[in-house]
Amino acid sequence: MRSARRRCETARVVTPIEDYALLSNCRTAALVSREGSIDWLCLPRLDSASTFAALLGDETHGRWVLRPDDPDARATRRYDRDTFVLITRWQSGDAVAEVHDFMPIDPDPGVQIRRTDVVRRIVGIAGEMAFTQRLSIRFDYSRAMPWVRQTGTEAEPQLVAMAGPDALAVRGARLTAVDHEHRGEVRVSAGEVRDLQLVWFPSHRPAPEPLDVDQVLEVTKTWWQSWADRIEHAGPHHEKVVRSLLILRALTNHETGGIAAAATMSLPEQIGGERNWDYRYVWLRDAALTLEALLDHGFLGLADSWREWLLRAVAGDPADLQIMYGLAGERDLTESVLSALPGYAASAPVRVGNGAWGQYQADVVGEVLVTLSAARAAGLKDSEFSWPLERSLLRFAADQIEHPDQGLWEIRGPARMFTHSRVMMWAAFDRGVRAVEQHGLPGPVDTWRELRDRMRDEIDRRGVRDGHFTQHYDTDEVDASLLLLPEVGYCAADDPRMLATVARIEQTLMHDGLLHRYRTQSGVDGLAGEESPFLACSFWLVEQYASTGRRDEAAALMDRLCALTNDVGMLAEEYDPVHRRQLGNIPQAFSHLALVRAADALSDGECTPR
Structure with missing residues (x-):
């Protein structure tokens, strides 16, 4: 009976399939909902085991939520021109902010890649807005609960999670463990930018250095737009x-x-x-x-x-x-x-x-x-x-x-x-x-x-x-x-x-x-x-x-x-x-x-x- 009740509850709150947008680095892909939740991500490759699998279950199966504290905040979204940089614009009262989600792409596929990144850049447009961050990491199709530890400083917080061959480092804002997930708050004012970074790496290696987000964002946008500009269609x-x-x-x-x-x-x-x-x-x-x-x-x-x-x-x-x-x-x-x-x-x-x-x-x-x-x-x-x-x-x-x-x-x-x-x-x-x-x-x-x-x-x-x-x-x-x-x-x-x-x-x-x-x-x-x-x-x-x-x-x-x-x-x-x-x-x-x-x-x- 309990199992049946849980299935009904899951069905009632499920996100429609068409509510998702795609992030890609031409190696793997993430699905982001209208509500700012990354509910599907396999690392390091598209056909690898999942790290976030709420798409096929619920929040206990892995996700990364970033959205305003205000439950009534309204969102619109679009891609930045012909790229896979997703811009979600949030409005809460007089406050306006954007989240720019993307996966940095390496323009040279011949280089051996040992990391895969997801960047969530918060840009303050008007007023001040508080964002809630909720992170639940479940490796191997939600079969592996990771060992998680804080390894950063107060000024540069970093969370590292690992299980088996997989490891993640999450940077940019402090997260605290609450009921088998990690939560935190990020505030932005008009003109302010905050970058949240997630990087996958093999667990037997040290965590890679943080990205220069300005640089990789420009490289990624240029790569996608240059490819799109070559399309022959009228x-x-x-x-x-x-x-x-x-x-x-x-x-x-x-x-x-x-x-x-x-x-x-x-x-x-x-x-x-x-x-x-x-x-x-x-x-x-x-x-x-x-x-x-x-x-x-x-x-x-x-x-x-x-x-x-x-x-x-x-x-x-x-x-x-x-x-x-x-x-x-x-x-x-x-x-x-x-x-x-x-x-x-x-x-x-x-x-x-x-x-x-x-x-x-x-x-x-x-x-x-x-x-x-x-x-x-x-x-x-x-x-x-x-x-x-x-x-x-x-x-x-x-x-x-x-x-x-x-x-x-x-x-x-x-x-x-x-x-x-x-x-x-x-x-x-x-x-x-x-x-x-x-x-x-x-x-x-x-x-x-x-x-x-x-x-x-x-x-x-x-x-x-x-x-x-x-x-x-x-x-x-x-x-x-x-x-x-x-x-x-x-x-x-x-x-x-x-x-x-x-x-x-x-x-x-x-x-x-x-x-x-x-x-x-x-x-x-x-x-x-x-x-x-x-x-x-x-x-x-x-x-x-x-x-x-x-x-x-x-x-x-x-x-x-x-x-x-x-x-x-x-x-x-x-x-x-x-x-x-x-x-x-x-x-x-x-x-x-x-x-x-x-x-x-x-x-x-x-x-x-x-």
């Missing part, structure tokens, strides 16, 4: 496109080149449900699609970095290819349940790792080869090992050609012949043929051409019923992934089969004007419960509309989708139109790259095949 929803591309960059590891699918883990697709997954890893598919979005807007250099990451990650026997890896190419992502965390809004289980790493998903090779083909067309030169890598991936695809798979959506039910997966196998062989015919690269082009034609014949015979494409060969159900078929050039957007597919998708998968991935009631995914509309799917529909003359519908749907971003431009995985809230992991690369491509389609007037 068209509708420009600000949303720029912020989405910045988010995709923030999810790209500065040192390894690995591109994470999201910054969080186990945020639910259904409140109280079991569809809670860890998305802090590199899905080859998601990374390839992210890279394409970056390529389309002028970032050819990132393609080279990611290709090098790919070479390292998949080195060895092609038969050992995985669909996902750690940020540095780690292979073992075994999924387990964390009993120490009750879950967001009591949505359990909380999972770390992801069991999908062991799945066979037939579309992945196609996604990778389509992206590498686009990079080659954009001017990326082949390295000594890049074309041999692509040839080995094609051999792998040929060896697996008869095998059913788990599909784009990582179905945990039986493997099937998913139509989208089979089309992506067609695309893999098609890009192999193009590499030989258009770029003169060596390879068994006759074999690849035969396999490509074989796949088309099979798909046209078995993946179409009643004039529309199907989710898999043994059903007449449809799936939103079918909207991607024109993108890879399998058919035209106005192919009669595509038009019939869109009509069926609108009929069976659209609710409140937004698309679900597929009908969960069909039982194909092997999971209990429901889910909300998947945002990327609706962006794909924008592209389809734009490509078939339904411009007004495309623009209207795009406007609605862009309005679902939160106040700092972030999207999660799904949106619940009934309760008007975002659901799933945030920020979600899939959602943001789909936004970028939909905006491009509206600008071009058509979906450009990849």
